[in-house]
Amino acid sequence: MLTELSIRDVVLIEALDLGFGEGLGVLTGETGAGKSILLDALGLALGGRGDSGLVRHGAAQAVVTATFDAPAPESPLALLFDENGLEIERGEPLIVKRIVKADGGSRGFVNDQPASAGLLREMAPHLVEIHGQHDERGLLNARGHRALLDIFGRTEPGATGKAYAAFRAAEAELAAARADIETAARDREWLEHTVAELTALAPVAGEEETLADTRRSMQRAEKIADDLAAIDDFLEGKDGGMAKLRQAARVLERIAEDHVALGNALAAVDRAVIEASVAEESLRDARAEMAYDPRALEDDEARLFELRAMARKHRVQPDDLAALADEMRARLERLDAGEGGIAVIEARVAASRKAFAVASDALTKRRLAAAKRLDVAVAGELAPLKLDAARFQTVVAPLGEEGWSAAGKDRVEFEISTNPGAPFAALTKIASGGELSRFILALKVALAEEGGASTMVFDEIDRGVGGAVASAIGERLARLAQSTQLLVVTHSPQVAARGAKHLLIAKSSDGTVTRTGVRALSEDERREEIARMLSGAQITDEARAQAERLLETA
Template sequence: MLTALSIRDIVLIEALDLDFRSGLGALTGETGAGKSILLDALGLALGMRADSGLVRNGAAQAVVTASFDLPNDHATAELLHENGLSAEQGEPLVIRRIIKADGGSRATVNDQAASASFLKELAPHLVEIHGQHDDRGLLNPRGHRALLDVFGRIDTAAATAAHREWRSAEDRLAGAIAELETAARDREWLEHAVAELTALGAEAGEEATLAAARADMQKGARLAEDLSAVSAHLDGSDGGAAQLRQAARRLDRIAAEHPLLADALAALDRAVIEASEAEDKLAAAHDALSFDPVRLDDAETRLFELRAMARKHRVEPDALADLALELTERLGRIESGGQGIARLEAEVTATRAAYDAATAELTVARTAAAMRLDAAVASELAPLKLDAARFRTTVAPLAEAQWGPAGRDRVEFEISTNPGAPFAPLIKIASGGELSRFILALKVALAEEGGACTMIFDEIDRGVGGAVASAIGERLARLSARAQLLVVTHSPQVAARADAHWLIAKSHDGIVTRTGVTVLDADERREEIARMLSGAAVTDEARAQAARLLEAA
């Protein structure tokens, strides 16, 4: 609930600090005393457009601070978390709005910077303002379905989930159809590309292998004469290797004759081994660098084909194998696309049927809840002197384009103010006094089903008196048992029902006019109610009547 409101330099209010409590609070005062200023100030804290004209003449800025005491599980806790703002459990929610006289404004929530749009998002969870000129809240048809759902305790979770699945299936189907149409346009190209790539049969790493083999063969062609000459020196019975072996065998017969001969033999043995290794290496090199014009031509032709195909498809040669697989799969999807589309169409049909079933249940539940709400409102109309009026909750189908997570129903509150008169939206046919009483009757009927923690009724009793004003006061008092209520009123019957009473009055010191607010004690309350009964001159009869009203309350 709203626990405190601090105002600095708003219009005629220089400095004002108000503390509030639960129950019904009445704000009274003569016309023009400045009651609307209080509501404007609170509106600023709730995200209303910042108007520099609200800054008191001569002041540099205006400041409004509103404090709320909320339960830990209040909806605002999640909103604060989603917007990166913190709130300590058990601590009040403090909203501050500053408006500069030269334009511009800023806001904080618990001393953390916040935008005006975020304040507007918080506002419905904190305060409801109802009055005959209110074109939001209960008078806005866009919110009627949600109000009926809350009243009827209707759970829309199943419909929301079914709607999500249905739309998701439709999106998948649309995507598959678009892909199939695009692929179908490319079918001829795909068939040719797949055939071409399949015929080529490229393998990963093939280009590097061919390039290395071609390079070796080209080297072999260049080194063939030298390799042959070297082999001639080593190979054959007269070659160097054979001569070393012969020398080693002959030296072996006389090596025992002297140590130096033995050393020479050892050296020859090593030379023979090295020569043999050289022969093996030369043979291997000859094989590796063997020059075959046919093989070289084949390698160069294959390389040309691989690289040409890679340029054509704008990929690296090593990627041709993967590309062939990818295009083959795309072609396969085209050929089997009809089956996939049929499967997705079946999914859309099934999920649509699930949504239809879930929303049909919502419609039944809303229709039943509408009948209960109509009866509840009807029971409130006679005491408010709206005997001839009728109220109904219309539950009608929406166009398919408007179906959504909350169902397929349009819900609107309508009234007929006279017998035989057609039903129409509240705001279009009710007079100011009737409209305010309809709002009260509807709010009383909906009250047990929750809402903001604080409700403000702005002159909802205007244009009525006597028994009707008493009935209004009784219903406001009933509402205040479930939520904090503040009422701006000119009715003594309503003011007498209040648990707390504030008097709003202007004062003038000859230079500056100011608006002030005074908390009234029991005697002051009786005097103010007497003034409301009799006018400027308060009579003893008015005081006696005021006392009777207070006692009856």
């Protein structure tokens, strides 16, 4: 709900701060007083065109600030803020500001956070519906008629939405399968060659590391082979150390008893022989383990080079070649099994399409029934609004498949015929602004509070009518205002008398500067303003008495 409107330097308005409440608020004033400026200012805050011509002469910029009640959590408005990265504290009022500079350019803000004019326009339908002679939002937008009819008829399209999602998912699966098969068919020769090549190579995960380790070991063994041979000569050759140690031991055994030192020398030589034997055994083990076949080394290197060359060819790691081979075989198998698999998915598509058709047809029937009830409800509102020659119909028509959605297969549009024998046409085709506003009022009353925005503005809905029709308009506006905030720019005393709050728009001049102002009227001032609306410039006692009667019966 709109709670406050602050205007600075907009056309003839220098500074204006207005407060609004629940129910029906009426704005009156003489012709040319500037009522349209007030609506232009509100429209500017809601993303309207930021024309520098709106800036008051001599001012650097125009500023309009509109304050609304806090949006409900999880409401479409709150979700819109989340999508656009705006942080709105829960429970805080929503403050929308628009600044237009005199030299061109404009800026928008939502709770002091920058917001584009496009975002403000997206927010507008959730905040305010403005119905005037040339307005094409709210009920005049055919894109929202289907949702309005569903709300009126309580025709929840949930089951249809689930069926539609399953149908589109099956179609997407079929399209992907066909694309895979088509691609695979084009690549069959390449696939077959690749699979044959990988099968012949028979790569194994982890094989490259094993081969590389073995290759390094054999290459190292090749390098130290001469050193091992030299050690053998040193230890076991004809004149090697082991033979000399054993000879020394045999000599010492004969003379060891002759002296203690000789016995010690024999023990040391025996230990040396034992340690040298251990060394010999270790060397034999090393030679055995590091022995290599030059041909095996060549084979190992050749295998390693083949694996790495194949990996480079397919732009994968050598360890991924085995998985690549499995993937290529699977693609060939899918290609070979192609038509059979496609047939299964096609059957699934057909079944899901049928399920969507059943659900959407049931939804269409409910919509048609709701449309009849809505037509009757609107028709009952037309005659009191001096639209008794007009006819209203809710068109529920099938859409082509390209228009199917989670909301079904229907196009919904509200149409009218304003004269007997005239063809039905869209609401926007009505020429008369006042007639259009009355049609919207009739439709709004029939739809009760449904429509989205918590605030509605009617601009001169009573244009060209008076008497009983004006009274009927006032009565319906008051009824509608029981469920939503309503602001009405009016020239009709019958409508003005219904207001819960009355604002007077007036123009003043000091001889050099003309200004437009707005002020709330007291009960006495309100009675006087309604009397003026009844009698014109010269207010008579009879007009005052009539104004009193209107206020008493409102």
